Amino acid sequence: MNTSKTPVKLTPLHSAAQRLGATFIExxxxxxxxxxTTLEDEVVAAQERLTLADETSNGKLLLEGxxxxxxxxxxxxxxxxxxxxxHDGIYRLRSDLFFISTPPGREISIRKKLTTxxxxxxxxxxxxxxTHGRAEIRVIGPHSQELLSKVCGLDFHPSAFPNETAxxxxxxxxxxxxxxxxxxxxPAFSIIGVQSLGPYVWDTMMEAGTEFGVVPIGRAALAALGxx
Numbered sequence: 001m002n003t004s005k006t007p008v009k010l011t012p013l014h015s016a017a018q019r020l021g022a023t024f025i026e027x028x029x030x031x032x033x034x035x036x037t038t039l040e041d042e043v044v045a046a047q048e049r050l051t052l053a054d055e056t057s058n059g060k061l062l063l064e065g066x067x068x069x070x071x072x073x074x075x076x077x078x079x080x081x082x083x084x085x086x087h088d089g090i091y092r093l094r095s096d097l098f099f100i101s102t103p104p105g106r107e108i109s110i111r112k113k114l115t116t117x118x119x120x121x122x123x124x125x126x127x128x129x130x131t132h133g134r135a136e137i138r139v140i141g142p143h144s145q146e147l148l149s150k151v152c153g154l155d156f157h158p159s160a161f162p163n164e165t166a167x168x169x170x171x172x173x174x175x176x177x178x179x180x181x182x183x184x185x186x187p188a189f190s191i192i193g194v195q196s197l198g199p200y201v202w203d204t205m206m207e208a209g210t211e212f213g214v215v216p217i218g219r220a221a222l223a224a225l226g227x228x
Contacts, residue, residue, distance in 0.1 A: 025219060042217040061107055070121070137202055
């Protein structure tokens with residue numbers, strides 16, 4: 001139960017999670033699914049088949065400008081990245097545009113660090129927090145590449161889309177940022193797009209994944225898989 005005066009934030013997939021029978025926890029001000037069925041069944045599904053998870057609560061920042069790379073290198077121990085490459089949650093989408101993914105709540109401190117570094121070096125960049133404007137769906141499991149190939153025209157073979165790769169593309173006729181972010185040896189992708197389209201993208205992938213035995217999983221299973 002939330003006893004603070006701060007309103008609980010709901011993800012755009014909250015209604016879908018309720019419909020699927022999820023139980024919820026509150027984390028960093030967000031109400032998120034903890035488990036849908038049992039922890040054991042959800043972990044097995046992720047390891048052997050295909051699962052979807054709501055990770056909208058993850059922090060999301062955009063860093064834009066001709067000097068964006070320099071500001072990042074001043075702030076983090078980060079080498080140069082090619083377009084579509086990433087490292088430790090930082091992904092280069094264009095020569096002058098980076099996407100930064102953080103654990104829930106950490107986007108605030110990261111934004112402050114970037115702002116401080118930009119001011120100290122007198123390098124101008126634009127830092128935009130898009131956490132609340134974007135839905136994030138995690139696709140996890142051995143059949144994740146097959147599912148994504150049904151709804152997106154990109155080549156998801158590891159040789160074409162290795163771990164820590166980020167590409168913007170059409171997925172189910174919507175514009176999405178697709179990031180490969182494996183959990184150990186387990187294939188996993190984050191699908192990030194406009195919040196209002198989140199329920200549609202979720203339902204589309206759930207339907208497309210039926211043949212692979214897709215099921216939703218909650219925060220408990222993500223933690224057990226080693227995501228936290």
